[in-house]
Amino acid sequence: MKIDRLTIRELRLDLKYPFETSFARVTEQQFLLLEAEIDGVSGHSECVADVAPGYSYETVRTAEHLIRDFLWPLAAASDYAHPEEVVPSFAPVRGHNMAKASIEMAVWDAFARIQNKPLAGVLGGTRARTVSGVSIGIQDTVEQLLDKIGLELSRGYRRIKIKIKPGWDVGVVRRVRERYPDMPLMVDANSAYTLADEPLFRELDQFGLMMIEQPLEHDDMWDHAALQRKISTPICLDESVHSVADARRAIEMGACRIINVKAGRVGGLAAARDIAVLAESHGIPVWCGGMLESGVGRAHNIHLSSLSGFSMPGDVAASDRYFTEEIIDPPVTVDPDGSLPIPEGAGIGFALREDVIRRHTLCETTLSR
Numbered sequence: 001m002k003i004d005r006l007t008i009r010e011l012r013l014d015l016k017y018p019f020e021t022s023f024a025r026v027t028e029q030q031f032l033l034l035e036a037e038i039d040g041v042s043g044h045s046e047c048v049a050d051v052a053p054g055y056s057y058e059t060v061r062t063a064e065h066l067i068r069d070f071l072w073p074l075a076a077a078s079d080y081a082h083p084e085e086v087v088p089s090f091a092p093v094r095g096h097n098m099a100k101a102s103i104e105m106a107v108w109d110a111f112a113r114i115q116n117k118p119l120a121g122v123l124g125g126t127r128a129r130t131v132s133g134v135s136i137g138i139q140d141t142v143e144q145l146l147d148k149i150g151l152e153l154s155r156g157y158r159r160i161k162i163k164i165k166p167g168w169d170v171g172v173v174r175r176v177r178e179r180y181p182d183m184p185l186m187v188d189a190n191s192a193y194t195l196a197d198e199p200l201f202r203e204l205d206q207f208g209l210m211m212i213e214q215p216l217e218h219d220d221m222w223d224h225a226a227l228q229r230k231i232s233t234p235i236c237l238d239e240s241v242h243s244v245a246d247a248r249r250a251i252e253m254g255a256c257r258i259i260n261v262k263a264g265r266v267g268g269l270a271a272a273r274d275i276a277v278l279a280e281s282h283g284i285p286v287w288c289g290g291m292l293e294s295g296v297g298r299a300h301n302i303h304l305s306s307l308s309g310f311s312m313p314g315d316v317a318a319s320d321r322y323f324t325e326e327i328i329d330p331p332v333t334v335d336p337d338g339s340l341p342i343p344e345g346a347g348i349g350f351a352l353r354e355d356v357i358r359r360h361t362l363c364e365t366t367l368s369r
Ligand code: OSB
Pocket: 055, 134, 135, 188, 190, 238, 289, 290, 291, 292, 293, 315, 316, 317
Protein backbone atom coordinates (compact mmCIF):
# COMPACT_ATOMS: atom_id res chain seq x y z
CA MET A 1 0.00 0.00 0.00
CA LYS A 2 1.46 3.27 -1.13
CA ILE A 3 -0.11 6.50 0.03
CA ASP A 4 -0.41 8.33 -3.29
CA ARG A 5 -1.65 11.59 -1.79
CA LEU A 6 -2.17 13.04 1.65
CA THR A 7 -4.51 15.98 2.07
CA ILE A 8 -4.38 17.98 5.29
CA ARG A 9 -7.35 20.21 6.02
CA GLU A 10 -7.44 22.53 8.97
CA LEU A 11 -10.97 22.99 10.28
CA ARG A 12 -12.63 25.11 12.90
CA LEU A 13 -15.92 24.08 14.48
CA ASP A 14 -17.90 25.85 17.19
CA LEU A 15 -18.67 23.90 20.33
CA LYS A 16 -22.29 24.03 21.51
CA TYR A 17 -21.11 24.75 25.06
CA PRO A 18 -17.76 25.85 26.46
CA PHE A 19 -15.73 22.92 27.85
CA GLU A 20 -13.62 23.66 30.91
CA THR A 21 -10.89 21.47 32.37
CA SER A 22 -8.23 22.15 34.99
CA PHE A 23 -5.98 23.44 32.19
CA ALA A 24 -8.25 25.36 29.78
CA ARG A 25 -11.68 26.55 28.76
CA VAL A 26 -12.49 26.10 25.07
CA THR A 27 -15.39 27.35 22.99
CA GLU A 28 -14.31 25.99 19.61
CA GLN A 29 -12.08 23.29 18.22
CA GLN A 30 -9.47 23.78 15.54
CA PHE A 31 -8.02 20.53 14.24
CA LEU A 32 -6.54 18.73 11.25
CA LEU A 33 -8.58 16.37 9.14
CA LEU A 34 -6.47 14.01 7.03
CA GLU A 35 -7.30 12.17 3.84
CA ALA A 36 -4.92 9.45 2.64
CA GLU A 37 -5.47 8.16 -0.89
CA ILE A 38 -4.37 4.59 -1.56
CA ASP A 39 -5.16 2.98 -4.94
CA GLY A 40 -8.00 5.44 -5.45
CA VAL A 41 -9.54 4.78 -2.03
CA SER A 42 -9.64 7.55 0.56
CA GLY A 43 -9.11 6.95 4.25
CA HIS A 44 -9.91 9.67 6.76
CA SER A 45 -8.72 10.60 10.21
CA GLU A 46 -8.61 13.44 12.67
CA CYS A 47 -5.53 14.70 14.48
CA VAL A 48 -6.40 15.31 18.15
CA ALA A 49 -3.70 17.91 18.73
CA ASP A 50 -5.23 21.09 20.11
CA VAL A 51 -4.47 24.74 19.30
CA ALA A 52 -2.72 25.15 22.66
CA PRO A 53 -0.22 22.78 24.32
CA GLY A 54 -2.30 22.33 27.50
CA TYR A 55 -3.07 18.62 27.40
CA SER A 56 -0.01 17.66 25.35
CA TYR A 57 3.03 19.48 23.97
CA GLU A 58 1.64 18.84 20.49
CA THR A 59 -0.42 21.56 18.84
CA VAL A 60 -2.23 21.94 15.52
CA ARG A 61 0.79 23.86 14.22
CA THR A 62 3.41 21.33 15.39
CA ALA A 63 1.34 18.46 14.01
CA GLU A 64 1.04 20.16 10.63
CA HIS A 65 4.79 20.85 10.63
CA LEU A 66 5.67 17.28 11.64
CA ILE A 67 3.35 15.72 9.10
CA ARG A 68 4.46 17.92 6.23
CA ASP A 69 8.21 18.13 6.87
CA PHE A 70 9.08 14.83 8.56
CA LEU A 71 6.35 12.18 8.51
CA TRP A 72 5.10 12.58 4.95
CA PRO A 73 8.60 12.12 3.43
CA LEU A 74 8.94 8.87 5.41
CA ALA A 75 5.45 7.70 4.42
CA ALA A 76 6.02 8.64 0.78
CA ALA A 77 9.15 6.46 0.74
CA SER A 78 7.23 3.45 2.11
CA ASP A 79 5.11 0.67 0.68
CA TYR A 80 3.07 -0.74 3.55
CA ALA A 81 1.75 -4.31 3.64
CA HIS A 82 -0.38 -3.43 6.68
CA PRO A 83 -1.33 -0.29 8.68
CA GLU A 84 0.75 -1.70 11.56
CA GLU A 85 3.84 -0.77 9.55
CA VAL A 86 3.00 2.94 9.37
CA VAL A 87 4.12 4.11 12.82
CA PRO A 88 7.32 1.98 12.81
CA SER A 89 8.24 3.74 9.53
CA PHE A 90 8.26 6.99 11.56
CA ALA A 91 10.97 5.69 13.93
CA PRO A 92 13.44 8.49 13.02
CA VAL A 93 11.00 10.97 14.62
CA ARG A 94 10.84 11.06 18.39
CA GLY A 95 7.48 11.72 20.05
CA HIS A 96 4.69 13.61 18.25
CA ASN A 97 2.32 10.67 18.65
CA MET A 98 -0.77 12.63 17.64
CA ALA A 99 0.79 13.63 14.32
CA LYS A 100 1.96 10.04 13.70
CA ALA A 101 -1.38 8.56 14.72
CA SER A 102 -3.31 10.80 12.36
CA ILE A 103 -1.53 9.34 9.32
CA GLU A 104 -1.75 5.79 10.65
CA MET A 105 -5.48 6.10 11.36
CA ALA A 106 -6.24 7.40 7.86
CA VAL A 107 -4.35 4.38 6.48
CA TRP A 108 -6.39 2.02 8.72
CA ASP A 109 -9.61 3.50 7.30
CA ALA A 110 -8.38 3.12 3.72
CA PHE A 111 -7.11 -0.43 4.45
CA ALA A 112 -10.51 -1.46 5.82
CA ARG A 113 -12.35 0.19 2.93
CA ILE A 114 -10.16 -1.58 0.37
CA GLN A 115 -11.27 -4.89 1.93
CA ASN A 116 -14.84 -3.65 2.28
CA LYS A 117 -14.75 -4.43 6.00
CA PRO A 118 -15.56 -2.30 9.02
CA LEU A 119 -12.54 -0.82 10.77
CA ALA A 120 -13.51 -2.77 13.91
CA GLY A 121 -13.24 -6.00 11.91
CA VAL A 122 -9.70 -5.38 10.69
CA LEU A 123 -8.66 -4.23 14.19
CA GLY A 124 -9.90 -7.48 15.69
CA GLY A 125 -12.86 -6.04 17.57
CA THR A 126 -15.39 -8.49 18.97
CA ARG A 127 -18.01 -6.27 20.57
CA ALA A 128 -21.11 -5.39 18.54
CA ARG A 129 -21.89 -2.42 20.80
CA THR A 130 -20.08 -0.15 23.19
CA VAL A 131 -21.37 1.55 26.33
CA SER A 132 -21.12 5.33 26.56
CA GLY A 133 -20.27 7.65 29.37
CA VAL A 134 -19.96 11.43 29.28
CA SER A 135 -17.29 13.86 30.40
CA ILE A 136 -18.74 17.02 31.93
CA GLY A 137 -16.55 20.08 32.17
CA ILE A 138 -16.20 22.44 35.11
CA GLN A 139 -19.35 24.57 35.41
CA ASP A 140 -19.99 28.02 36.85
CA THR A 141 -22.10 26.62 39.68
CA VAL A 142 -22.78 23.24 41.29
CA GLU A 143 -26.49 23.65 40.45
CA GLN A 144 -25.58 23.88 36.77
CA LEU A 145 -23.48 20.75 37.07
CA LEU A 146 -26.30 18.84 38.81
CA ASP A 147 -28.73 19.88 36.06
CA LYS A 148 -26.29 18.81 33.37
CA ILE A 149 -25.77 15.43 35.02
CA GLY A 150 -29.55 14.94 35.21
CA LEU A 151 -29.87 15.71 31.51
CA GLU A 152 -27.11 13.26 30.52
CA LEU A 153 -28.59 10.50 32.71
CA SER A 154 -31.99 11.06 31.09
CA ARG A 155 -30.33 10.53 27.71
CA GLY A 156 -29.16 7.12 28.90
CA TYR A 157 -25.43 7.68 29.53
CA ARG A 158 -24.15 4.98 31.84
CA ARG A 159 -21.33 6.75 33.65
CA ILE A 160 -20.68 10.36 34.51
CA LYS A 161 -17.19 11.85 34.59
CA ILE A 162 -16.75 15.28 36.07
CA LYS A 163 -13.67 17.39 35.70
CA ILE A 164 -12.08 18.57 38.94
CA LYS A 165 -9.43 21.15 39.88
CA PRO A 166 -8.33 22.70 43.17
CA GLY A 167 -11.39 24.53 44.53
CA TRP A 168 -13.80 22.43 42.43
CA ASP A 169 -13.34 18.99 43.91
CA VAL A 170 -14.42 17.41 47.22
CA GLY A 171 -17.25 19.87 47.89
CA VAL A 172 -18.62 19.38 44.39
CA VAL A 173 -18.32 15.58 44.51
CA ARG A 174 -20.16 15.58 47.87
CA ARG A 175 -23.08 17.55 46.40
CA VAL A 176 -23.20 15.31 43.33
CA ARG A 177 -23.23 12.19 45.52
CA GLU A 178 -26.01 13.61 47.72
CA ARG A 179 -28.17 14.09 44.65
CA TYR A 180 -27.11 10.89 42.82
CA PRO A 181 -26.03 8.33 45.46
CA ASP A 182 -25.76 5.30 43.17
CA MET A 183 -24.77 6.67 39.80
CA PRO A 184 -21.47 5.39 38.30
CA LEU A 185 -19.29 8.45 38.88
CA MET A 186 -15.65 9.28 38.30
CA VAL A 187 -13.47 12.39 38.32
CA ASP A 188 -10.70 13.61 36.00
CA ALA A 189 -8.11 16.05 37.37
CA ASN A 190 -5.94 16.41 34.25
CA SER A 191 -2.80 16.57 36.40
CA ALA A 192 -3.97 19.42 38.65
CA TYR A 193 -2.65 18.00 41.96
CA THR A 194 0.53 16.79 43.67
CA LEU A 195 1.31 14.17 46.31
CA ALA A 196 0.91 16.94 48.91
CA ASP A 197 -2.83 16.68 48.18
CA GLU A 198 -3.00 13.13 49.55
CA PRO A 199 -5.51 14.15 52.27
CA LEU A 200 -7.87 15.39 49.56
CA PHE A 201 -7.68 12.05 47.74
CA ARG A 202 -8.31 10.21 51.00
CA GLU A 203 -11.47 12.32 51.36
CA LEU A 204 -12.52 11.45 47.82
CA ASP A 205 -12.18 7.78 48.79
CA GLN A 206 -15.48 7.95 50.71
CA PHE A 207 -17.63 8.72 47.64
CA GLY A 208 -17.48 5.35 45.90
CA LEU A 209 -15.92 6.77 42.73
CA MET A 210 -15.22 4.32 39.92
CA MET A 211 -11.80 5.91 39.48
CA ILE A 212 -9.78 9.09 39.72
CA GLU A 213 -8.28 9.95 36.33
CA GLN A 214 -4.78 11.44 36.08
CA PRO A 215 -4.64 13.19 39.46
CA LEU A 216 -0.89 14.01 39.36
CA GLU A 217 1.77 15.26 36.95
CA HIS A 218 1.43 14.24 33.33
CA ASP A 219 4.89 12.68 33.24
CA ASP A 220 5.08 11.15 36.70
CA MET A 221 4.10 7.52 37.16
CA TRP A 222 6.21 7.17 40.29
CA ASP A 223 4.04 9.52 42.36
CA HIS A 224 0.88 7.97 40.96
CA ALA A 225 2.12 4.61 42.27
CA ALA A 226 2.76 6.19 45.67
CA LEU A 227 -0.74 7.71 45.73
CA GLN A 228 -2.38 4.47 44.57
CA ARG A 229 -0.85 2.67 47.57
CA LYS A 230 -2.52 5.18 49.89
CA ILE A 231 -6.06 5.29 48.51
CA SER A 232 -8.63 2.61 47.70
CA THR A 233 -10.23 4.32 44.68
CA PRO A 234 -8.58 3.04 41.48
CA ILE A 235 -6.35 5.52 39.69
CA CYS A 236 -6.82 5.70 35.92
CA LEU A 237 -3.94 7.07 33.85
CA ASP A 238 -4.55 9.22 30.79
CA GLU A 239 -1.78 11.78 30.08
CA SER A 240 1.02 9.53 31.43
CA VAL A 241 0.63 6.64 28.99
CA HIS A 242 2.12 7.20 25.52
CA SER A 243 3.03 3.66 24.47
CA VAL A 244 2.68 -0.02 25.20
CA ALA A 245 5.94 0.24 27.17
CA ASP A 246 4.46 3.04 29.30
CA ALA A 247 1.37 0.90 29.96
CA ARG A 248 3.58 -2.02 31.00
CA ARG A 249 5.62 0.18 33.34
CA ALA A 250 2.47 1.72 34.85
CA ILE A 251 0.98 -1.71 35.48
CA GLU A 252 4.25 -3.15 36.88
CA MET A 253 4.76 -0.30 39.32
CA GLY A 254 1.11 -0.12 40.35
CA ALA A 255 0.66 3.45 39.10
CA CYS A 256 -2.91 2.70 37.98
CA ARG A 257 -5.63 0.06 38.03
CA ILE A 258 -7.40 1.33 34.90
CA ILE A 259 -6.14 2.93 31.68
CA ASN A 260 -7.82 5.54 29.48
CA VAL A 261 -6.77 4.66 25.92
CA LYS A 262 -6.67 7.37 23.26
CA ALA A 263 -5.24 6.40 19.90
CA GLY A 264 -3.83 9.89 19.26
CA ARG A 265 -1.98 10.04 22.56
CA VAL A 266 -0.41 6.57 22.21
CA GLY A 267 0.57 6.95 18.55
CA GLY A 268 -2.15 5.13 16.68
CA LEU A 269 -4.72 2.37 16.61
CA ALA A 270 -2.16 -0.45 16.59
CA ALA A 271 -0.58 0.84 19.82
CA ALA A 272 -4.03 1.44 21.33
CA ARG A 273 -5.01 -2.14 20.51
CA ASP A 274 -1.74 -3.51 21.91
CA ILE A 275 -2.24 -1.57 25.17
CA ALA A 276 -5.75 -2.98 25.49
CA VAL A 277 -4.44 -6.53 24.95
CA LEU A 278 -1.61 -6.07 27.46
CA ALA A 279 -3.91 -4.51 30.06
CA GLU A 280 -6.48 -7.27 29.64
CA SER A 281 -3.80 -9.91 30.23
CA HIS A 282 -3.08 -8.19 33.57
CA GLY A 283 -6.75 -7.85 34.53
CA ILE A 284 -6.58 -4.07 34.02
CA PRO A 285 -9.72 -2.68 32.36
CA VAL A 286 -9.37 0.00 29.71
CA TRP A 287 -11.85 2.40 28.16
CA CYS A 288 -11.74 4.71 25.19
CA GLY A 289 -11.07 8.34 26.01
CA GLY A 290 -12.16 11.32 23.98
CA MET A 291 -10.56 14.59 22.87
CA LEU A 292 -13.70 16.52 21.89
CA GLU A 293 -13.38 15.01 18.43
CA SER A 294 -15.55 15.80 15.46
CA GLY A 295 -17.41 12.92 13.85
CA VAL A 296 -14.32 11.50 12.13
CA GLY A 297 -12.26 11.06 15.31
CA ARG A 298 -15.38 9.89 17.11
CA ALA A 299 -15.93 7.19 14.50
CA HIS A 300 -12.39 5.87 15.00
CA ASN A 301 -12.99 5.80 18.76
CA ILE A 302 -16.15 3.75 18.32
CA HIS A 303 -14.34 1.10 16.29
CA LEU A 304 -11.47 0.99 18.78
CA SER A 305 -14.03 0.44 21.56
CA SER A 306 -15.10 -2.81 19.89
CA LEU A 307 -11.96 -4.56 21.18
CA SER A 308 -12.59 -6.91 24.09
CA GLY A 309 -10.26 -5.09 26.53
CA PHE A 310 -12.54 -2.03 26.41
CA SER A 311 -14.76 -3.27 29.22
CA MET A 312 -15.70 0.05 30.84
CA PRO A 313 -17.90 2.85 29.44
CA GLY A 314 -15.86 5.27 27.32
CA ASP A 315 -15.98 9.01 26.65
CA VAL A 316 -17.50 8.12 23.30
CA ALA A 317 -20.70 10.12 23.28
CA ALA A 318 -23.22 11.25 20.66
CA SER A 319 -21.84 13.80 18.21
CA ASP A 320 -24.69 16.26 18.90
CA ARG A 321 -23.30 16.91 22.40
CA TYR A 322 -20.33 18.72 20.93
CA PHE A 323 -20.61 20.79 17.77
CA THR A 324 -23.19 23.02 16.18
CA GLU A 325 -22.59 21.24 12.87
CA GLU A 326 -21.93 17.63 11.90
CA ILE A 327 -19.20 16.67 9.45
CA ILE A 328 -20.26 13.01 9.16
CA ASP A 329 -23.42 11.36 7.96
CA PRO A 330 -25.26 9.89 9.81
CA PRO A 331 -24.38 11.55 13.13
CA VAL A 332 -23.27 9.37 16.06
CA THR A 333 -26.27 8.72 18.27
CA VAL A 334 -26.54 6.86 21.55
CA ASP A 335 -29.49 4.55 22.20
CA PRO A 336 -31.76 5.18 25.22
CA ASP A 337 -29.91 2.39 27.09
CA GLY A 338 -26.64 4.35 26.79
CA SER A 339 -25.03 2.02 24.28
CA LEU A 340 -24.17 2.53 20.66
CA PRO A 341 -23.65 0.05 17.83
CA ILE A 342 -20.28 -0.43 16.13
CA PRO A 343 -20.95 0.62 12.50
CA GLU A 344 -21.00 -2.23 10.00
CA GLY A 345 -20.14 -0.31 6.83
CA ALA A 346 -16.65 -0.30 5.30
CA GLY A 347 -13.87 1.60 7.09
CA ILE A 348 -15.09 4.04 9.71
CA GLY A 349 -18.60 3.41 8.39
CA PHE A 350 -19.67 7.04 8.10
CA ALA A 351 -19.80 9.30 5.05
CA LEU A 352 -18.12 12.70 5.17
CA ARG A 353 -20.27 15.76 4.56
CA GLU A 354 -18.04 17.51 2.06
CA ASP A 355 -20.14 20.67 1.92
CA VAL A 356 -19.94 21.19 5.68
CA ILE A 357 -16.23 20.35 5.72
CA ARG A 358 -15.54 22.83 2.93
CA ARG A 359 -17.39 25.61 4.76
CA HIS A 360 -15.31 25.09 7.91
CA THR A 361 -11.93 24.56 6.26
CA LEU A 362 -9.42 27.31 7.05
CA CYS A 363 -6.70 25.94 4.80
CA GLU A 364 -5.87 22.85 2.82
CA THR A 365 -2.65 21.25 1.52
CA THR A 366 -2.18 18.19 -0.62
CA LEU A 367 1.12 16.33 -0.50
CA SER A 368 1.87 13.95 -3.39
CA ARG A 369 4.47 11.22 -3.78
O1 OSB B 1 -8.68 14.40 29.82
O2 OSB B 1 -10.02 13.06 28.92
C1 OSB B 1 -9.50 14.18 28.96
C2 OSB B 1 -11.15 16.51 26.42
C3 OSB B 1 -10.04 17.17 25.92
C4 OSB B 1 -8.81 16.86 26.42
C5 OSB B 1 -8.66 15.91 27.43
C6 OSB B 1 -9.77 15.24 27.93
C7 OSB B 1 -11.05 15.58 27.43
C8 OSB B 1 -12.28 15.01 27.94
C9 OSB B 1 -13.47 15.05 27.00
O3 OSB B 1 -12.43 14.56 29.05
C10 OSB B 1 -13.84 13.73 26.47
C11 OSB B 1 -14.81 13.85 25.31
O4 OSB B 1 -16.01 13.90 25.57
O5 OSB B 1 -14.36 13.90 24.16
